[in-house]
Amino acid sequence: MVQIILAVMAIFADILTILSVWGIDAESPLWLKIGITIVAITICVAMVVLTHDAYDIKVKRYHYKEKENEFRVYTRKNKYLVDGSVVSIYYRYQDQEEERDDLVALGYVFIDDKDSDVQIKMFKMMDERLVRNILSSNKSCRKYHVKPNVEFSRISEIILHESEASDNVC
Secondary structure: OHHHHHHHHHHHHHHHHHHHHOOOOOOOOHHHHHHHHHHHHHHHHHHHHHHHHHHOEEEEEEEEEOOOOEEEEEEEOOOOOOOOOEEEEEEEEEEOOEEEEEEEEEEEEEEOOOOOEEEEEEEEEOOHHHHHHHHOOHHHHHHEEEEOOOOHHHHHHHHHHHHHHHHHHO
16 A cells, blocks of 8 residues: 555655756746646556556465475456466565565466466466465465566576586587
8 A cells, every 4th residue: 555655655755856947937927836736646546557457466375296295376368468468477475664676486378368367377486485485375475476577597597407407419
């Protein structure tokens, strides 16, 4: 909730800063200042509501295949999760009164039109200890969330390690 309030305040400040550069100053009429403030707040709220889905896609449940050591997580359908795309999976926890998000894995997205959930298969575990925390209880799923983007450095790191491994085999 605090993040949403901070996002609204940041957008509002940006809009007012831009408008002040365009000539809204102390000599402008009061009705113009009030009107601009109402329009800026409306734009802020609309932007936060429309982009909220993209930033925090919570994991609903998981499935673990012990023989293959394979983790799959399930989340609700989202317009930012595209079939066959690569996503980041994060673990949220409190660390000395500060909320932290740590990248725990990368995963492939599988979408079935008949299923109400999106399935994500973890293929590259960055922190296996944090990934295994999902096995502790069903409530632990609430600490995991998905972001529909992957940093380029992570992808290049995976490709670099795979190419080095194939060079060493020859």
